[in-house]
Amino acid sequence: MRTVLSPIAEVSEPSSTPNTMRTSLGKRSCRDLDDIGRTEAYDNDISMPDASPAAAEIVARPAPRVQRALRRSPLRSPRVVRASSFPPLPALPPPGDRPGRIIAIAAITIYSRTAALLAGLWSWLTTPRTILPLQVYAIETTAIGNKRRAIAADDMRTEVPSMHDLPGDFPTSSMVITPPDSRPTSSDSKEHNYQPAQQSQDELAQSQQPSSGAPLAPATSAVAPAPSASMAPARSAMAPTQTATAPAQSVKPGKKTVDISNTFRKMTMEENLVHLEAEKIYNQTRKARIEARKAKAAAEAAEKEAAKSPRTRARERRIAVVTAAEEKKDARIDGLIERSRVAKATRYNPYITMREHQAQKTKAQDDYKRAKEEAALRAIIIVEAEEERAEAAKEVARLKAERIAQAEEALRREEWAKTEALREAEEAEAAKTAAQVTALKEAEEVQAAEVATEAARIQAVEAEQAAGLIKPLSPEHLAKLNAMLEIRNDRHIVVKSPEGVELTRRDFGTLLSTSTSNEASAWFNDEIVNAYLSTIVSWKLEQDGYVKIPKNIPAFVAFNTAWHSTYKTKGLAGLASWSRRKAIKGDRLLRTEKLFFPINTGIHWMLLVISPQTHTLEFLDSMHTYHPGSDKTWLDFGRSWLAMELGKDYKPDEWTDSPAQSSLQTNGNDCGAFTCLNALASATGADFAQVTAGKMQEARRHIGAVLLNKGFGGIADL
Amino acid sequence: MSDSPAGSPSPSSKPEQPEQPVSEHLNIKVTDNNNEVFFKIKRTTALKKLMDAFCERQGKDIRSCRFLFDGTRVNPTDNPETLDMNDGDTLEVHQEQI
Numbered sequence: 154m155r156t157v158l159s160p161i162a163e164v165s166e167p168s169s170t171p172n173t174m175r176t177s178l179g180k181r182s183c184r185d186l187d188d189i190g191r192t193e194a195y196d197n198d199i200s201m202p203d204a205s206p207a208a209a210e211i212v213a214r215p216a217p218r219v220q221r222a223l224r225r226s227p228l229r230s231p232r233v234v235r236a237s238s239f240p241p242l243p244a245l246p247p248p249g250d251r252p253g254r255i256i257a258i259a260a261i262t263i264y265s266r267t268a269a270l271l272a273g274l275w276s277w278l279t280t281p282r283t284i285l286p287l288q289v290y291a292i293e294t295t296a297i298g299n300k301r302r303a304i305a306a307d308d309m310r311t312e313v314p315s316m317h318d319l320p321g322d323f324p325t326s327s328m329v330i331t332p333p334d335s336r337p338t339s340s341d342s343k344e345h346n347y348q349p350a351q352q353s354q355d356e357l358a359q360s361q362q363p364s365s366g367a368p369l370a371p372a373t374s375a376v377a378p379a380p381s382a383s384m385a386p387a388r389s390a391m392a393p394t395q396t397a398t399a400p401a402q403s404v405k406p407g408k409k410t411v412d413i414s415n416t417f418r419k420m421t422m423e424e425n426l427v428h429l430e431a432e433k434i435y436n437q438t439r440k441a442r443i444e445a446r447k448a449k450a451a452a453e454a455a456e457k458e459a460a461k462s463p464r465t466r467a468r469e470r471r472i473a474v475v476t477a478a479e480e481k482k483d484a485r486i487d488g489l490i491e492r493s494r495v496a497k498a499t500r501y502n503p504y505i506t507m508r509e510h511q512a513q514k515t516k517a518q519d520d521y522k523r524a525k526e527e528a529a530l531r532a533i534i535i536v537e538a539e540e541e542r543a544e545a546a547k548e549v550a551r552l553k554a555e556r557i558a559q560a561e562e563a564l565r566r567e568e569w570a571k572t573e574a575l576r577e578a579e580e581a582e583a584a585k586t587a588a589q590v591t592a593l594k595e596a597e598e599v600q601a602a603e604v605a606t607e608a609a610r611i612q613a614v615e616a617e618q619a620a621g622l623i624k625p626l627s628p629e630h631l632a633k634l635n636a637m638l639e640i641r642n643d644r645h646i647v648v649k650s651p652e653g654v655e656l657t658r659r660d661f662g663t664l665l666s667t668s669t670s671n672e673a674s675a676w677f678n679d680e681i682v683n684a685y686l687s688t689i690v691s692w693k694l695e696q697d698g699y700v701k702i703p704k705n706i707p708a709f710v711a712f713n714t715a716w717h718s719t720y721k722t723k724g725l726a727g728l729a730s731w732s733r734r735k736a737i738k739g740d741r742l743l744r745t746e747k748l749f750f751p752i753n754t755g756i757h758w759m760l761l762v763i764s765p766q767t768h769t770l771e772f773l774d775s776m777h778t779y780h781p782g783s784d785k786t787w788l789d790f791g792r793s794w795l796a797m798e799l800g801k802d803y804k805p806d807e808w809t810d811s812p813a814q815s816s817l818q819t820n821g822n823d824c825g826a827f828t829c830l831n832a833l834a835s836a837t838g839a840d841f842a843q844v845t846a847g848k849m850q851e852a853r854r855h856i857g858a859v860l861l862n863k864g865f866g867g868i869a870d871l
Numbered sequence: 872m873s874d875s876p877a878g879s880p881s882p883s884s885k886p887e888q889p890e891q892p893v894s895e896h897l898n899i900k901v902t903d904n905n906n907e908v909f910f911k912i913k914r915t916t917a918l919k920k921l922m923d924a925f926c927e928r929q930g931k932d933i934r935s936c937r938f939l940f941d942g943t944r945v946n947p948t949d950n951p952e953t954l955d956m957n958d959g960d961t962l963e964v965h966q967e968q969i
Contacts, residue, residue, distance in 0.1 A: 644934070653946045657934070663969070679937065679968035683944070715939050715965040722904045731942030753968040 467537050470530055477527060622834055622843045623855050624869055630858040637661060637861060648861055650684035651691040656860060660684075664857050666822075677758060677825025679714040682751050685829045685856050686711035689836050690749070692865050703736065708746040709836060710735045714753050720790075725797045732798055742798050749832050750794075752787060758828040760815075761787050762835045763795065768808045773815040773841065775827035784810075819846040826852045833869070896958075897951050901925045901938070903964035912951065918962070919947035925964060937965040 263270075626634070637647055643659035650656055666675035693709040701707075712731060719727040732738045737745050743765045750761035757780075762771040770791045772784040788810045796803040815831050818824055823846065830844040830852050844852070858868055901908045901921055906929055910921045918938070922945070926933040938945040940954050940962055951960075 652944050653948075654944050655946075659934075673969070676969045679965075713937075713939060713942050713944060714968055715937060715963070716942060718904075718965055718968075719939075719942075719963060728942070734941040734943050755968070 467534070471534055474527065474530060474534060477523075622830065622837065622839050622869070623848055623851050625851075626854055626858050627867065630862065630868060631854070633861050634665070634854060634857050637857070638665060638667070648863065650680070650860070651687045651863070652683070654680060654684060656680055656684055661857060661860075663825075664860075665853055672821050675822035677829070679753065681856065681860070682753075682758065682825055682828060683711075683714050684860055686749050686751060686832055688859055688864060689833055693836055701736075705736070706741045706744045707736060709749075710737055710745055710747075711749040711751070711832070714751045716750065717752055717754070725794060728794065729797065738798070740799070740802055742795075743802070747836060749835070750787075750791070751828055751832070758824040759783075759787065760828045760831050760835075761791050762832070763791050769811045770808060771811040771813050771835065773813070773828070773831040773835070775815045775818040775824050775831075775846075777814060778817060813841055815841055816845045818849070820849075823849040823852075826856065829856055837869075897956060897960070898958050899951070899956065899960055899962060901962040901964060903929065903936075903966075914952045914956070915950050917947065918945050918949050918951070918954075921962060922947060925962075931964075935967045937967070939963045939965060 637658070638661075640647065640658045643657060643662060645658040646655045647658055647661055648656050660678055660680045663674065663676060663678045664681050690707070690709040690711045694707050697708050699705060699707055712728075712735075716728055716731065719731075732742065737748075742748075745765050748763040748765065750763070752759040752761055757774075757776065759775075760771075760773040762773065763769075764771070770788050772787050772791075774780060774783060777784060792803075792805060792808060795808060796805070815827055818827055826849050827844060830848075831841055833839075834841050834844055855868065859865055862868060896911050896913055899910045899912060899921060901910065908921075908925050908928060910924065912918075912921065922933060922936070922938050925931075925938075926936055940956065940960065943954065945954065945962060
């Protein structure tokens with residue numbers, strides 16, 4: 154009672170009645186009404202006083218009944234059919250009536266209502282039976298996760314395109330893809346959420362459309378007139394019933410019966426009215442709502458479309474593909490459901506099968522279209538993705554190029570810095586080199602000055618030498634000397650001395666020693682001294698025009714160095730025959746100019762010169778300071794030799810010892826050179842002071858050159 | 872006093888004349904003051920034979936030996952004739968001096 158009464162209180166505003174009522178009731182309460190409220194409502198109605206004409210009350214009071222009627226299971230039978238198949242019986246047999254009367258009443262009733270019955274039967278037969286609205290479950294994908302949601306089977310079959318945009322719609326075969334989060338969550342969508350009763354009404358209305366060609370009703374048109382059309386046969390069927398009831402009531406004016414029949418009649422009328430009114434209201438509201446929804450959806454879509462940027466559109470399209478895939482899954486589930494439903498439906502009505510077939514056909518077409526569109530979409534998406542990829546690649550390339558450019562810039566900068574540093578370094582170097590150059594120039598100037606002074610000195614020396622004993626060798630003579638020194642065979646006979654003695658490379662080796670370790674290797678041997686002295690003598694004699702004939706007396710005589718060993722072994726007598734061989738025997742000696750006695754004691758070379766023309770004796774020792782008194786020994790020898798040679802002609806007082814002294818040697822090798830050069834100086838009458846230790850290397854080369862030249866020609870002026 | 876100088880050359884000249892025909896072969900002494908070697912050679916015989924023979928007998932290197940006749944250096948190609956050698960003359964052998 155409470156559930157029924159509460160709407161009564163509420164339904165004071167007629168406009169919003171159906172909506173608010175249903176919303177407040179909910180599914181459970183509706184079902185409760187179906188189960189419980191049948192009897193209660195009946196009692197309620199019975200206990201009700203006479204029907205008040207107020208429309209609001211009419212609407213409000215029988216609300217449960219309307220509800221029940223609308224929500225009545227189609228299995229039980231459509232409401233219209235029920236209205237005709239169970240007409241209100243005006244004369245219910247009161248308990249305790251007679252059977253004959255009852256039969257009569259029944260007969261009259263049957264007779265009077267045959268047409269109505271037939272019409273009802275016909276309508277019942279032709280009316281397509283709707284199947285039980287299945288309570289099916291579909292998986293709804295939400296942001297939180299998969300959620301099972303109960304839906305009515307009718308929802309899945311709605312094919313009105315505009316309906317898909319509705320918030321409460323479950324996208325079964327929808328082409329319009331909405332993101333999952335735009336699923337029914339708003340208050341508005343809640344408000345318009347599932348209304349199975351109304352939907353079933355819609356279903357009824359629509360289900361009649363395919364069968365409109367059937368001979369049932371003249372009313373065939375769209376959704377709006379459908380309810381009225383569906384109601385039309387009911388009313389027409391109702392009318393005769395009422396008219397027929399009226400005489401019956403008049404015939405049997407039984408109070409109770411009249412009351413009951415009145416009540417019934419009232420109830421039926423009321424019910425019909427209520428139905429009509431309710432249906433009218435529903436239709437109006439529904440239409441308005443649908444239109445509002447449509448407009449809203451259109452506006453929203455327009456807004457969305459307007460708000461979408463191409464990129465977001467692309468993204469959404471992409472999302473849509475994903476959603477479509479999900480929805481495909483859903484659709485498969487739905488398909489399963491559908492199939493089961495169809496299977497069920499075929500059991501009941503071939504029309505439904507046909508319709509389903511048509512629906513399937515359209516669905517297949519839609520699917521095909523959708524697949525096509527999806528493919529196109531996918532292609533677009535692929536293209537777009539590729540474009541994006543290309544763009545990304547371009548971006549990457551650009552970034553790379555930028556990076557490269559930066560690196561290049563850095564490199565260039567580095568290079569520049571490097572080159573700068575290099576340039577600076579070069580400048581510094583240049584400065585340094587310039588400084589060096591100037592320093593070098595200065596040094597060169599200094600050197601030039603030095604060279605100049607040196608040249609002057611050399612010139613002075615040369616001048617001195619030109620006037621002196623040893624002159625610088627000509628390149629020709631130097632080349633000869635060098636060529637001789639190139640000989641490596643020490644037995645090689647280089648040249649023959651004026652005496653005809655073969656001078657070997659080894660002899661020259663003592664003259665121009667290259668050894669630095671063995672001092673003794675640079676000691677002149679007897680061959681060199683004898684050769685040089687004989688060269689002097691021969692050159693001198695040549696100058697004098699000496700011809701070796703017995704009557705000619707040579708002006709210059711050089712005794713062989715071996716005289717000392719002979720003198721040592723045989724004494725002066727051993728030398729007696731030597732003078733004869735020199736053709737200076739006797740007093741011929743006195744006509745000679747210079748007699749050279751080269752002295753070799755074994756380790757040292759000295760020279761004794763006897764000048765018979767001047768009656769002088771010279772002893773030249775380059776180491777005379779080391780041999781104190783040695784000069785007297787050799788001078789005494791000279792005198793004794795003179796005495797031996799001259800005999801009685803020798804007058805010691807006539808002979809004087811020359812005080813002339815040789816220059817001192819500064820090493821242990823140059824005694825031979827000193828001896829030779831002193832002989833030269835003596836032969837040329839030059840000063841012995843010209844023969845100095847500093848000139849000994851020159852003297853050695855001079856001696857070598859003279860020996861190679863076999864004379865002094867071009868080397869020295871004598 | 873005058874005879875003696877006059878007479879002396881005559882006997883000296885006397886033996887010289889018979890000497891000259893016999894001077895085809897000369898007796899030459901070669902000595903180094905330690906060893907003496909006598910050679911009888913022709914006047915035209917090169918003294919190289921004597922020198923080589925002496926050095927060979929004495930076991931000396933000919934390059935280190937200087938042969939002198941009366942203070943005059945004797946070359947290998949010389950012969951008694953060119954050197955105006957007489958019978959009994961002596962060839963002195965000297966060592967290298969440094």
